[in-house]
Amino acid sequence: MSPNSQTPSLATPLPAGIPADAPEPRAARTRYTPIWMVAWFGAALYWGAIYLDQNAGAFHPLVFDQGDTLAIVEARVPKSEADALAVHGRKVFTVYCAACHQPNGRGVPGQFPPLVESEWALAAGPNRIIRIVLNGLQGPMTVKGQEFNNVMLPWRDQLSDEDIAAVLTFVRGNKEWAHSAAGITPAQVKAIREATKDRGSSWTAAELLALPEKD
Amino acid sequence: MNHGPLLFFGVFFALTVSWFGLVIAPHLQFGQQEMVVIEETGQSYPPARPGEARQGAEVYHANGCQYCHTQQVRPRSTGADLARGWGKRRTVARDYLRDQPVMLGSVRLGPDLANLGARETNAHTLLLKLYNPRIIIPGSTMPRYPYLFEPRRLKPGATPSPDALALPPAFAPGPNLEVVPRPEALALVAYLESLKAEPLFFEVFPSASTNASSAR
Amino acid sequence: MALFLFAACWLVVGAGLSTLASIKLHAPGLFASCPSLTYGRVQPAAWNALVFGFAIPVGLGVALWITARLSGTMLLGGRGIVIATVFWNLGLVIGLLGILAGDSTGVESLELPLYASPILFVAYAAVAVWGPVTFSLRRTPEVYIAQWYLLGALFLFPWLYGAASLMTVVAPLRGVLQAAAQAWFLHNLLTVWLGFVGLGTLFYFIPKLTANSVQNRNLAIFGFWTLALFGGLGALQRCHGGPFPAWMLSLGVVGSVLTAFPLLAVLMNLVPVLRGGGGTARAGVTLKFVTVALAFYGLAGFVTVANSFTFLRRTTQFTLFNVALDQMTLLGFFTLAMLGALYEIAPCLVRTPWPAPRWVKLHFAVATLAAVVIAVAFGAGGVVQGLAINDATLPYFAVVKRYLPFAATGTLAWLLVLVGALLLALNFARLVAVHCRQTCIPALKGWFRAESVPSEVKA
Numbered sequence: 004m005s006p007n008s009q010t011p012s013l014a015t016p017l018p019a020g021i022p023a024d025a026p027e028p029r030a031a032r033t034r035y036t037p038i039w040m041v042a043w044f045g046a047a048l049y050w051g052a053i054y055l056d057q058n059a060g061a062f063h064p065l066v067f068d069q070g071d072t073l074a075i076v077e078a079r080v081p082k083s084e085a086d087a088l089a090v091h092g093r094k095v096f097t098v099y100c101a102a103c104h105q106p107n108g109r110g111v112p113g114q115f116p117p118l119v120e121s122e123w124a125l126a127a128g129p130n131r132i133i134r135i136v137l138n139g140l141q142g143p144m145t146v147k148g149q150e151f152n153n154v155m156l157p158w159r160d161q162l163s164d165e166d167i168a169a170v171l172t173f174v175r176g177n178k179e180w181a182h183s184a185a186g187i188t189p190a191q192v193k194a195i196r197e198a199t200k201d202r203g204s205s206w207t208a209a210e211l212l213a214l215p216e217k218d
Numbered sequence: 219m220n221h222g223p224l225l226f227f228g229v230f231f232a233l234t235v236s237w238f239g240l241v242i243a244p245h246l247q248f249g250q251q252e253m254v255v256i257e258e259t260g261q262s263y264p265p266a267r268p269g270e271a272r273q274g275a276e277v278y279h280a281n282g283c284q285y286c287h288t289q290q291v292r293p294r295s296t297g298a299d300l301a302r303g304w305g306k307r308r309t310v311a312r313d314y315l316r317d318q319p320v321m322l323g324s325v326r327l328g329p330d331l332a333n334l335g336a337r338e339t340n341a342h343t344l345l346l347k348l349y350n351p352r353i354i355i356p357g358s359t360m361p362r363y364p365y366l367f368e369p370r371r372l373k374p375g376a377t378p379s380p381d382a383l384a385l386p387p388a389f390a391p392g393p394n395l396e397v398v399p400r401p402e403a404l405a406l407v408a409y410l411e412s413l414k415a416e417p418l419f420f421e422v423f424p425s426a427s428t429n430a431s432s433a434r
Numbered sequence: 435m436a437l438f439l440f441a442a443c444w445l446v447v448g449a450g451l452s453t454l455a456s457i458k459l460h461a462p463g464l465f466a467s468c469p470s471l472t473y474g475r476v477q478p479a480a481w482n483a484l485v486f487g488f489a490i491p492v493g494l495g496v497a498l499w500i501t502a503r504l505s506g507t508m509l510l511g512g513r514g515i516v517i518a519t520v521f522w523n524l525g526l527v528i529g530l531l532g533i534l535a536g537d538s539t540g541v542e543s544l545e546l547p548l549y550a551s552p553i554l555f556v557a558y559a560a561v562a563v564w565g566p567v568t569f570s571l572r573r574t575p576e577v578y579i580a581q582w583y584l585l586g587a588l589f590l591f592p593w594l595y596g597a598a599s600l601m602t603v604v605a606p607l608r609g610v611l612q613a614a615a616q617a618w619f620l621h622n623l624l625t626v627w628l629g630f631v632g633l634g635t636l637f638y639f640i641p642k643l644t645a646n647s648v649q650n651r652n653l654a655i656f657g658f659w660t661l662a663l664f665g666g667l668g669a670l671q672r673c674h675g676g677p678f679p680a681w682m683l684s685l686g687v688v689g690s691v692l693t694a695f696p697l698l699a700v701l702m703n704l705v706p707v708l709r710g711g712g713g714t715a716r717a718g719v720t721l722k723f724v725t726v727a728l729a730f731y732g733l734a735g736f737v738t739v740a741n742s743f744t745f746l747r748r749t750t751q752f753t754l755f756n757v758a759l760d761q762m763t764l765l766g767f768f769t770l771a772m773l774g775a776l777y778e779i780a781p782c783l784v785r786t787p788w789p790a791p792r793w794v795k796l797h798f799a800v801a802t803l804a805a806v807v808i809a810v811a812f813g814a815g816g817v818v819q820g821l822a823i824n825d826a827t828l829p830y831f832a833v834v835k836r837y838l839p840f841a842a843t844g845t846l847a848w849l850l851v852l853v854g855a856l857l858l859a860l861n862f863a864r865l866v867a868v869h870c871r872q873t874c875i876p877a878l879k880g881w882f883r884a885e886s887v888p889s890e891v892k893a
Contacts, residue, residue: 036653036699044660044695051688059681064248065421067310068293069680069744079423226566229586229662233593233626236666236689240618241601244682245611279540282474288752292675296748299675301826309677314609319540319602322613322676326752326823327841329830355831359838361473 088165088186092173095166099158108180114153116146119180128217129171129187133195136167139205157205164189164196251312254419263417264316267409274409277402279321281363288323289332291415305333305415307422313415328360335414344407345383345399353389366403372396478545479533485623486526486546486554489768490591491519493631494561496775497584499783500638501565504578518560525553541602541612543620551599555592562588579654583634586662587627594622610677614670621669624763625693629661632731632771633700636724639775643721646707657699664692668738672756674747690742697735704728719794723774726802730766733809734759749824754837754844755816758809765851766805773801773858780865786872789864797854797861804850807843815840 060066063073097106103115110117118124123146124132139157143150158167172186253262267275278284291305299305309332314320338344346353349367351360369391372378382396391397399407418424498515529550532538538545546554565588569581598619602612637654641647648654667689670682708725738759741750750756777794781787788794819837822828 036650036656037702040653040656040695040698040702044692047692047695051692054688055681055684058684058687060679062247062679062681064244064251064311064679066680067308067421067677068295069684070295071680076421076423080420081423225582225585226589228659229589230593232659232662233590233622233666235663236618236622236669237597239667239685240669240682241597241607241611241615244614244679245607248679249608249611251609279538280475280536281472282478282538284540284542285474285477290676292748292751296675296744297751298824298826302830311610311677311679313677314613317609318606318612320610320612321540322610322673324542324672324752325754325757326819327834327837357835358831359834363472 088169088172089176091165092169092171093177095162095170096173099162100170103155108174108177112149113151116144116149116151116153118174120182121146124174125182125184126216128215129191130195130214130217131211132171133167133187133192134199134206134211134214136162136171137192137196137199138202140208140211141205142207142209144208155205159196164192167192248311251315253315254312256417256419263419264313266316267412270405270408271412272409273402274405274407274412275317275321277366277406278409279319283331284321284323286323286325286327286360287329287331288326289330289413290322291330291332299330302329303337304330305336307416307418307424309415310422312419312421331410331413332415333413335411336416339411341407341411342384344410345403346385348403348406349383349385349397349399350389353386363403366406367397367399369395370398475534475536475538478538478542479530481543482526482533482546483530484764485543486529487523489628489764489772490558491522492772492776493587493628493768494558496635496772496779497588497631498561498565498568499775499779500580500634501568501584504581504638505568505571515561515564518557522554522557522561525550525557528553539603541616543623544599544602544616548603551595551603555595555599558595559592562591578638579648579651579658580634580638582658583630583637586658587630587634590622590627590630594619594627613673613676614678614682617672618666618669621672622666624760625668626662626665628763628768629665629731632727632768633661635771635775636700636704636728636731639720639724639778640704640707640728643718643724644707648703648707650703653699654703657696657703660699661693661696664689664696668693668742671742671747674744674751687742687744691739693735694739697732697739701728701732719791719798720774720778722798723770723777727767727771727774730762730770730805730809734762734767737762737813749820750816751820752823753816753819754812754840755820758812758816761808761812762805765801765808770801770805773797776858780862786865786869788861789868790861793857793861797857800850800854800857804847804854807847807850811840811843811847815843 058069060069060071061073066073066076104110104118105115108118116123123135126132135155137157137159140155141153143152145151162170168187168189168191171192174182175184176182176186253264255262289309291307291309292299293308294300300308313332314322343354345367347360348363350362350364351358352362367383370379370382372394374394378396379398381398383399385391385397526546529546532547532550533545537547539547544551566585569585598615601607601615602619606612607615637648668686668691669689670678670686671690673686674683676683705728708728741747741755741759777788815837818840819833822833822836
């Protein structure tokens with residue numbers, strides 16, 4: 004490095020060996036950005052857009068793997084049989100049961116017992132509850148500590164095994180009511196229908212309580 | 219043309235683009251992400267770490283564990299993490315909702331730790347590994363952390379305390395000495411044992427073509 | 435000047451710490467009982483010392499000097515800058531001691547504890563504000579290319595550091611958004627801030643030292659704005675495979691690939707300038723420094739673009755390869771450019787030549803070699819490590835055995851950096867001593883004799 008012995012006239016010193024009045028090199032303005040570069044840049048932007056289209060999952064926050072879409076993610080969620088039944092069961096409930104038990108499942112105090120958090124609905128096994136739906140219920144009954152004395156009509160002839168299984172699955176597993184009891188299959192309904200096919204009258208609470216909850 | 223303000227605003231705008239796109243937009247999109255309730259167990263996920271584990275997280279980053287270990291499981295298409303058994307599924311944003319700071323790590327000089335609590339349930343093994351990794355894996359290059367433990371004088375013939383490490387003879391501190399973990403070591407192990415990212419929920423169910431089952 | 439002095443010291447410290455950290459990678463028993471020296475604390479301390487101790491101060495110093503030169507005016511605020519520098523260093527020392535004591539914030543690249551980072555923030559602002567002030571008082575109408583880059587960088591840092599610290603440490607965002615903010619900070623720091631300062635320096639020195647001018651100003655404008663736009667967007671390709679929604683990762687890939695264009699623009703502008711130089715007597719060590727720096731910039735840039743593609747990234751993610759890329763930018767491109775500038779500027783500021791010009795050439799050789807060794811060793815090691823990680827049949831211990839030789843070679847590189855840093859520090863010390871002997875002592879004598887003394891502007 005050559006020594007700099009002169010005192011430059013500008014206050015901020017100059018690198019060695021450059022005369023004090025040398026101007027800074029200025030960039031030439033004569034040329035323009037080459038057209039091929041602009042073209043490639045445009046192509047790159049296009050590629051970028053396509054890449055985002057294919058890999059960004061439509062900018063959804065729950066799509067994590069590049070290349071997936073929300074539909075693919077959703078399709079992976081296992082749909083148990085209980086889920087499908089519950090969807091049907093909700094419809095059955097609305098048409099047949101909500102009139103008395105109310106759409107919110109809480110019944111009418113003194114008249115129609117609630118289903119929400121009912122120990123009858125959420126029993127460990129389906130024996131009693133299937134019988135109630137098939138043949139109806141009458142007489143005094145205690146639900147959640149409240150007394151009821153009313154008549155529930157039988158649904159044996161109106162609802163099929165699938166319908167009954169669906170609506171009971173819905174009632175027992177409805178997340179809105181914080182229920183998570185196990186669902187009921189049409190096979191279980193069919194078995195009990197067979198077992199009680201000769202019973203003509205509705206049940207009373209005392210008779211049901213004498214039965215075990217499940218086999 | 220007055221270049222100064224043009225430069226300032228131009229640069230500001232250009233840099234705002236990246237800030238907005240990478241930090242603010244995601245914050246607006248899922249910054250309020252909530253915990254999710256796992257169907258099978260009814261528990262909300264991610265669970266709150268017990269107090270000892272939270273202190274352990276502080277020990278973790280005070281000692282810079284994240285400079286060698288990551289805490290994220292890559293999906294099958296991106297790496298062999300799942301094939302190595304480092305998790306049952308990839309990790310997603312929801313797994314880190316309760317972490318502060320989020321120590322994802324960026325280099326794997328050692329194995330991934332996202333599911334360590336599920337892989338290694340023996341706390342004593344973890345304590346031994348912290349005391350001297352060469353006990354568990356001979357020739358390991360992981361640093362040892364003897365200052366997380368303290369040697370205590372043992373009267374000859376007295377039984378060792380229940381906390382003391384069962385060290386192999388080659389690593390034992392000497393006659394009449396036992397090594398007892400300090401609270402920092404116990405907290406760190408509690409934190410490590412809490413590292414689990416297993417429950418399945420909406421965005422992480424594996425595809426049917428993989429052999430990972432969805433049952434918990 | 436003060437900035438440069440301190441920067442040189444920090445280079446030594448940073449290099450020393452990095453050497454220690456690197457040694458611990460393959461000899462973990464060293465100093466094991468001392469909690470302050472465990473790898474997990476030494477590594478962030480080393481990184482912070484290098485970046486906040488060396489890179490940012492030297493970048494600031496060079497930026498301010500070039501700004502003053504290009505504006506044709508005197509740099510204002512000399513005393514204030516010195517005081518602010520002292521505070522910066524104080525804050526950094528406090529912060530580093532904090533990290534070694536275990537107070538790290540846990541956020542990578544933002545580890546300085548909260549009792550230290552505000553000091554740095556304020557000190558930076560106090561120093562950097564003089565750049566735009568000097569620029570606004572410029573006597574030349576032309577705005578040089580180098581000027582844009584440098585001003586951009588000066589504006590950027592407070593907001594970058596402030597916003598990132600805010601979002602990760604002060605009022606942390608929830609969950610992985612923190613990690614996104616941290617990745618944004620680190621990437622912007624390395625690609626945009628270091629890139630702007632380094633490129634500004636290159637755009638100043640290369641035409642100056644070769645007496646050619648840059649041919650295409652419009653291309654340079656294009657390069658500047660595309661780097662500002664896409665440099666930051668590429669941040670999330672660092673987090674490939676991570677727990678981020680697919681769109682963030684994809685955006686990172688696109689942004690990163692598009693940084694090929696500013697890279698091309700810079701290379702297309704500067705390489706012809708270098709080629710056209712043709713043996714001017716003025717071409718000393720500095721020209722060598724900046725040429726190699728440009729080469730590293732190009733290399734690092736191209737590899738980054740290639741590395742953004744997922745089919746390559748799945749092998750290199752979480753390996754030493756990404757460390758190599760970052761070091762190519764930090765050690766290769768930025769440090770070499772800054773060292774070149776430093777060796778050119780410092781003698782002018784004190785109007786004394788370097789007392790040991792041979793050491794300068796030696797430093798060049800050593801620093802270049804170090805950067806090459808790290809790039810090659812960690813690059814190859816990273817690929818080996820990545821392939822081994824993705825081979826599920828290998829137990830992790832076998833993976834470690836494979837990358838260990840490469841990591842050990844890194845120690846050699848850091849030792850070289852340390853040697854170079856020591857050379858610089860010693861040369862600097864001698865320079866200051868000579869300068870003091872020449873100027874300060876007569877000045878002091880003058881005071882005693884009650885004569886008027888011209889005050890030096892120390893920048």
